[in-house]
Amino acid sequence: KAGVTQTPRYLIKTRGQQVTLSCSPISGHRSVSWYQQTPGQGLQFLFEYFSETQRNKGNFPGRFSGRQFSNSRSEMNVSTLELGDSALYLCASSLRPGTGSLSTGELFFGEGSRLTVL
């Protein structure tokens, strides 16, 4: 079956602009998580959606937002871009939500959207 698809793969923006990234999960997966990956900070959790509801949110400013549609596809938006927002943004889907104490479900990651802010 098709994997997690993220678009666009690469994009360049300037400070102050906004960006929207898209993620299509594996068919049947209803949970989508977003992560920011940078060389200095590693993978940082942004948020997770399940059935169109945000279940968890990481420690990022309000400029970072997301949503999930009824077909489980998800988008994340970053407004008023800053240089420090340059990163690889990874989307991951899973069958069930969360990775809590009862869940050892695998996360399936997309190839990421590499954002460069100039």
Add this chain to the structure above:
Amino acid sequence: TQLLEQSPQFLSIQEGENLTVYCNSSSVFSSLQWYRQEPGEGPVLLVTVVTGGEVKKLKRLTFQFGDARKDSSLHITAAQPGDTGLYLCAGAGGSGNTGKLIFGQGTTLQVKP
């Protein structure tokens, strides 16, 4: 805030050598996962360990979960160039953290032919 510390951060070895990557935390996790990420791709799950003291083997890779479920290790025997990549540990289900994976900083492994 829960943290996972991986060591070493970088490792460059010759083909055929053995290596161990460590993942340590002061927090207890319900489970710990190891991922491998190659350039231009997303991380791919290698293994999940759940029980304290658990050891899992995946061909030349051996994963161990500490008895107290606070640490884990990945040992690679007779490394090959195809093992090159970024290795990430990720903890799940820790105290007050039931909804997300906490990732370590990663270990970049380079295996030279």
